[in-house]
Amino acid sequence: xxxxxxxxxxxxxxxxxxxxxxxxxxxxxxxxxxxxxxxxxxxxxxxxxxxxxxxxxxxxxxxxxxxxxxxxxxxxxxxxxxxxxxxxxxxxxxxxxxxxxxxxxxxxxxxxxxxxxxxxxxxxxxxxxxxxxxxxxxxxxxxxxxxxxxxxxxxxxxxxxxxxxxxxxxxxxxxxxxxxxxxxxxxxxxxxxxxxxxxxxxxxxxxxxxxxxxxxxxxxxxxxxxxxxxxxxxxxxxxxxxxxxxxxxxxxxxxxxxxxxxxxxxxxxxxxxxxxxxxxxxxxxxxxxxxxxxxxxxxxxxxxxxxxxxxxxxxxxxxxxxxxxxxxxxxxxxxxxxxxxxxxxxxxxxxxxxxxxxxxxxxxxxxxxxxxxxxxxxxxxxxxxxxxxxxxxxxxxxxxxxxxxxxxxxxxxxxxxxxxxxxxxxxxxxxxxxxxxxxxxxxxxxxxxxxxxxxxxxxxxxxxxxxxxxxx
Numbered sequence: 001x002x003x004x005x006x007x008x009x010x011x012x013x014x015x016x017x018x019x020x021x022x023x024x025x026x027x028x029x030x031x032x033x034x035x036x037x038x039x040x041x042x043x044x045x046x047x048x049x050x051x052x053x054x055x056x057x058x059x060x061x062x063x064x065x066x067x068x069x070x071x072x073x074x075x076x077x078x079x080x081x082x083x084x085x086x087x088x089x090x091x092x093x094x095x096x097x098x099x100x101x102x103x104x105x106x107x108x109x110x111x112x113x114x115x116x117x118x119x120x121x122x123x124x125x126x127x128x129x130x131x132x133x134x135x136x137x138x139x140x141x142x143x144x145x146x147x148x149x150x151x152x153x154x155x156x157x158x159x160x161x162x163x164x165x166x167x168x169x170x171x172x173x174x175x176x177x178x179x180x181x182x183x184x185x186x187x188x189x190x191x192x193x194x195x196x197x198x199x200x201x202x203x204x205x206x207x208x209x210x211x212x213x214x215x216x217x218x219x220x221x222x223x224x225x226x227x228x229x230x231x232x233x234x235x236x237x238x239x240x241x242x243x244x245x246x247x248x249x250x251x252x253x254x255x256x257x258x259x260x261x262x263x264x265x266x267x268x269x270x271x272x273x274x275x276x277x278x279x280x281x282x283x284x285x286x287x288x289x290x291x292x293x294x295x296x297x298x299x300x301x302x303x304x305x306x307x308x309x310x311x312x313x314x315x316x317x318x319x320x321x322x323x324x325x326x327x328x329x330x331x332x333x334x335x336x337x338x339x340x341x342x343x344x345x346x347x348x349x350x351x352x353x354x355x356x357x358x359x360x361x362x363x364x365x366x367x368x369x370x371x372x373x374x375x376x377x378x379x380x381x382x383x384x385x386x387x388x389x390x391x392x393x394x395x396x397x398x399x400x401x402x403x404x405x406x407x408x409x410x411x412x413x414x415x416x417x418x419x420x421x422x423x424x425x426x427x428x429x430x431x432x433x434x435x436x437x438x439x440x441x442x443x444x445x446x447x448x449x450x451x452x453x454x455x456x457x458x459x460x461x462x463x464x465x466x467x468x469x470x471x472x
Contacts (some may be wrong), residue, residue: 004067005388008085030178031050107381109153196244209382228263247277252278283329301339309362342368347376347419355421373426
């Protein structure tokens with residue numbers, strides 16, 4: 001089968017992409033493509049936003065290549081663009097099967113099926129997509145054949161059918177490396193600037209189940225690590241192919257598996273690899289000794305989800321960390337002199353405006369190299385979505401606004417507008433500090449951070465700078 005896998009056109013116009021000037025490789029599609037190629041299929045990946053394709057150009061790719069199946073990926077804020085692509089494909093050829101995967105379609109499969117998608121791939125996509133393509137090759141979209149494929153949803157007689165869940169891939173080493181050769185690896189950017197970087201994932205799943213995060217509900221609550229050898233084999237090959245030693249691990253909890261981390265660092269040492277990498281961590285899964293070991297082997301930045309300055313909020317979302325531990329770990333990062341990012345969320349439904357202000361104050365107390373502020377967003381499939389939906393808190397149902405930069409729900413004691421203002425004030429309060437600006441200027445990073453902040457806060461940037469009022 002000829003299978004065209006695509007990121008839909010138009011998403012580069014969305015808020016999240018404009019703010020960060022971000023073009024990152026669709027690692028999930030590349031992994032699915034590798035499994036399909038291994039299964040004997042002919043695969044093409046069209047990364048529309050990175051290639052600068054509009055809908056007409058995207059459809060030209062479809063018409064020129066003549067695929068037997070088109071597969072689209074989408075997150076919640078990009079789902080409408082994906083539906084636009086489905087509509088365009090079906091107008092061209094109503095019989096061309098269109099499948100879709102990703103977190104949004106997994107949890108909102110009835111919506112996706114009602115928007116013209118033939119089959120939704122739910123959850124982890126590699127083995128499900130391979131079995132689905134094999135089924136389509138033999139029997140087309142015959143419902144009887146589709147019912148035998150685990151992990152999908154489709155329409156049968158006007159009614160949605162969800163097949164049995166597919167078990168997770170327990171041994172991730174069984175999967176081939178992502179098919180990066182199908183991606184435009186020289187076209188990816190950050191803050192609008194070209195950046196040659198290798199994105200990699202060493203693990204899947206998260207045991208914590210935080211109420212606002214879909215990771216545990218999409219990948220599963222059991223964390224699964226690849227072997228360190230398997231990961232470093234992939235990195236070594238990619239570094240040689242793409243002439244870069246810059247690695248970004250996309251794992252939510254890279255440091256949760258201490259045994260994996262130690263073996264990974266040993267592999268780096270034994271091969272004499274000179275790499276620069278960043279990874280996600282938790283304040284309760286890292287200590288100063290591990291931080292030093294990571295830095296010595298090339299770790300240039302650590303990402304920590306602190307989330308709140310309120311211990312009550314941290315407990316309620318299921319984060320299972322303490323504020324005191326966060327203070328200690330961020331102090332270690334300064335002593336080790338490793339760049340570190342702290343992520344903070346304002347606007348959980350039970351909070352007050354004062355709680356949001358205290359989260360910003362706590363971020364300033366921690367003084368990470370960079371702070372990321374987002375507004376609590378009820379993504380489908382999460383407990384936060386269930387609570388917000390059940391309590392009637394959601395006021396904006398335009399999925400394009402679900403970027404974590406736009407408030408879409410009110411709380412029990414604040415309005416949607418107050419949550420939005422709190423987010424804007426957080427960025428100004430943190431980044432307009434004289435000490436921070438001087439530090440960035442000394443390190444030559446000031447223009448980059450100012451551009452990102454300006455993009456994030458337009459059209460409120462000038463007003464907030466003039467008044468610099470806390471949210472009321």
